[in-house]
Amino acid sequence: MSNEWIPPSQQRKLRVDCAGLGIPAGRYVLPQPTEYLELGDGTAEGCDRIQAHFRGEAPLSELTEHEVAFLRQFFGEQVEEQRQRRQTYFRTRVPRRYVNATPDDTAIAWARAVAIDPAATRSLLVVGPTGTGKTHYGYSVLRALADVGSNSNWTALTAADLYAQLRPRAGRDSEAEYEKITGVDVLFIDDLGAAKLTEWTEEVTYRLINHRYEQCKPGIFTSNVPPAQLRDALGERITSRLTEMCERVALKGDDRRKGMAA
């Protein structure tokens, strides 16, 4: 076995084939050789192959089943810790009304895709009339992200709150606020197009959507504007980008709030 196992200071440069192992993309602490060797039939050659994998010199297909199973189990423990942290993050940040929002299959599949390869995952545009459950759906997706152990951080806010937060004010650096919002891994903007756009809100929305579009960063957007009227409500440039970057989830039915009124 090669003696030079990878010191933690160099681990940053190394890669794990997360997609191949079926674990969320992210940075993981790598195993030490002893951890592998202690696992019964781990061999010195296996250590070398695992190390070569981290250096990008050996695809998973060159590892034995035992080695791949070891990696799955080793990283699985870190995914589990991450899942618990993210579930707590979700519970502390979700508005109380949506705390029990439960993801459907589409939401779970989307969350898995974001966890594995966020840049390759189209955003979600959740549309439907008032009260059909768009906000509920958006939070259910964020819950699914936590449940799959994704390490993505997220920000959720309504378009109205977004504008309020970014409006230039004395003593507030709105550009820094903007960068904080636009840089997040997953951005949930609720109620796009709910208020009539002004030149300023259109510009803010455009900058934000365009940035996410260019960086291929996934988001969840909701709107109760009917698809045919989206261009009028949001303008050509924003709608064109949303159309390309989003998968549409259409919620139908009656206003659920009416059914709840006793």
Ligand SMILES: Nc1ncnc2c1ncn2[C@@H]1O[C@H](COP(=O)(O)OP(=O)(O)OP(=O)(O)O)[C@@H](O)[C@H]1O
């Ligand atoms: N799938 C669901 N299961 C149970 N309750 C739901 C579901 N979807 C929505 N609700 C409940 O229905 C109510 C309305 O949902 P929500 O606020 O998500 O609607 P909305 O489409 O965002 O409405 P608006 O267009 O006015 O923003 C909420 O009380 C929500 O918790």
Ligand SMILES: [Mg+2]
């Ligand atoms: Mg809503």
